[in-house]
Amino acid sequence: MGDILALLKQMFRHDHTPIEGKRQGEMEGEGLSMNAKRLVILLIVIAAGIILGRLAVRAVLNLLLGGTLFGGNVL
Amino acid sequence: MIYLLTFLAAFAGSAAFKLKYDSIHGKYKARWSEEVGSKLTDLPYGDGEANRFDLYLPADSGKENYGLVVYLHPGGFTTGDKSGDTEMCQWLCSRGYVSASINYTLFSKEHPDANIYTQSVEIREAMPFVVKAAQEKGYRIDQMAIGGGSAGGCLALLYAYRDADTSPVPVRMVFEAVGPSSFYPEDWVSYGLDQDTDKAREGAAGLFGTMAGKKITPDMFGTEEYDEAIRDISALLWVDSDTVPTVMAYGKYDKVQPYLASVRLDKALTDAGVAHEYIVCEHSGHGLQNDNVQYGRYMSSVEEYLKRYLPIR
Numbered sequence: 001m002g003d004i005l006a007l008l009k010q011m012f013r014h015d016h017t018p019i020e021g022k023r024q025g026e027m028e029g030e031g032l033s034m035n036a037k038r039l040v041i042l043l044i045v046i047a048a049g050i051i052l053g054r055l056a057v058r059a060v061l062n063l064l065l066g067g068t069l070f071g072g073n074v075l
Numbered sequence: 076m077i078y079l080l081t082f083l084a085a086f087a088g089s090a091a092f093k094l095k096y097d098s099i100h101g102k103y104k105a106r107w108s109e110e111v112g113s114k115l116t117d118l119p120y121g122d123g124e125a126n127r128f129d130l131y132l133p134a135d136s137g138k139e140n141y142g143l144v145v146y147l148h149p150g151g152f153t154t155g156d157k158s159g160d161t162e163m164c165q166w167l168c169s170r171g172y173v174s175a176s177i178n179y180t181l182f183s184k185e186h187p188d189a190n191i192y193t194q195s196v197e198i199r200e201a202m203p204f205v206v207k208a209a210q211e212k213g214y215r216i217d218q219m220a221i222g223g224g225s226a227g228g229c230l231a232l233l234y235a236y237r238d239a240d241t242s243p244v245p246v247r248m249v250f251e252a253v254g255p256s257s258f259y260p261e262d263w264v265s266y267g268l269d270q271d272t273d274k275a276r277e278g279a280a281g282l283f284g285t286m287a288g289k290k291i292t293p294d295m296f297g298t299e300e301y302d303e304a305i306r307d308i309s310a311l312l313w314v315d316s317d318t319v320p321t322v323m324a325y326g327k328y329d330k331v332q333p334y335l336a337s338v339r340l341d342k343a344l345t346d347a348g349v350a351h352e353y354i355v356c357e358h359s360g361h362g363l364q365n366d367n368v369q370y371g372r373y374m375s376s377v378e379e380y381l382k383r384y385l386p387i388r
Contacts, residue, residue, distance in 0.1 A: 049081065050085050051089075052089075053086040053088065053089030058364075064330075066331070066360025072358030073366065
């Protein structure tokens with residue numbers, strides 16, 4: 001939870017306090033890029049969790065009852 | 076860490092949703108209340124502990140005649156209970172039918188002599204009690220349909236195909252899913268009984284003999300003697316031009332009962348000119364679990380056949 005809050009704070013930061021060794025424009029550009037990457041990774045992780053969760057249920061039911069892993073219902 | 080927790084939450088949530096998801100969106104569930112119907116529980120039809128049935132009576136008791144729909148529970152002939160049929164029976168009752176679910180003596184240590192044949196006889200013997208119980212409550216039954224799933228499907232087919240002549244009221248149609256309709260070893264692939272080995276043949280003889288309650292030996296397979304021995308539990312062998320209209324659904328990858336037996340049944344019904352719907356779930360096993368569209372088609376076919384052959388008057 002703390003990580004998510006820090007991520008959100010970085011995304012929506014309005015102050016222009018320069019970070020040591022970096023110019024302001026460069027700092028903001030790098031911050032957005034990092035956050036965007038984290039967000040994309042989070043979305044990929046969620047998607048993977050959803051897909052694998054459905055596949056796991058399907059696989060277990062197929063083991064007991066028979067059936068294919070793909071085809072018919074979407075996952 | 077956050078990624079791991081997020082993954083686990085998404086995984087668990089997705090799995091839970093898939094398990095709970097109703098593929099037919101409640102279309103075949105009734106909002107049960109006194110305004111829909113009433114239920115009588117554990118009415119006796121015999122002396123056995125399992126010889127009980129539940130009766131569902133529609134709230135509208137003013138009609139001259141009613142159609143009865145009996146639904147039989149699954150459970151591999153060894154487990155299950157009529158209480159598992161509640162949802163189906165409530166839905167049928169909400170449509171205006173008197174419905175009933177019937178228990179039968181399951182094969183167990185306490186009842187080692189119970190088999191498909193004795194179970195089918197119990198169903199046959201129960202029917203006059205079901206009709207009489209409805210009539211005593213003011214619901215005159217003049218025709219019926221029967222359905223079931225898995226073991227219940229097998230028993231429903233046997234009643235409709237073999238025992239319809241004994242029924243107190245005409246049987247108009249049968250509907251079932253994944254019920255075994257014949258017992259030829261070459262069809263029982265998932266059990267390995269199709270193998271050309273002594274072990275497979277002896278296994279088949281033992282299994283089918285227990286199911287039929289008869290002595291079956293491996294040398295009987297492929298002979299008329301075998302057909303005669305297995306006839307009493309094989310709905311397939313009772314198909315003729317008078318067989319009632321049938322709706323049936325099977326999973327192509329069924330591990331529990333043989334899909335190939337349903338192919339035989341479809342062919343027999345087609346050859347005999349019997350009206351029927353044969354729905355194949357191409358990606359599913361015994362639960363028809365991977366083909367929601369096809370399962371929906373099965374239920375809508377059941378609805379259509381009920382409207383056509385057992386109309387509400």
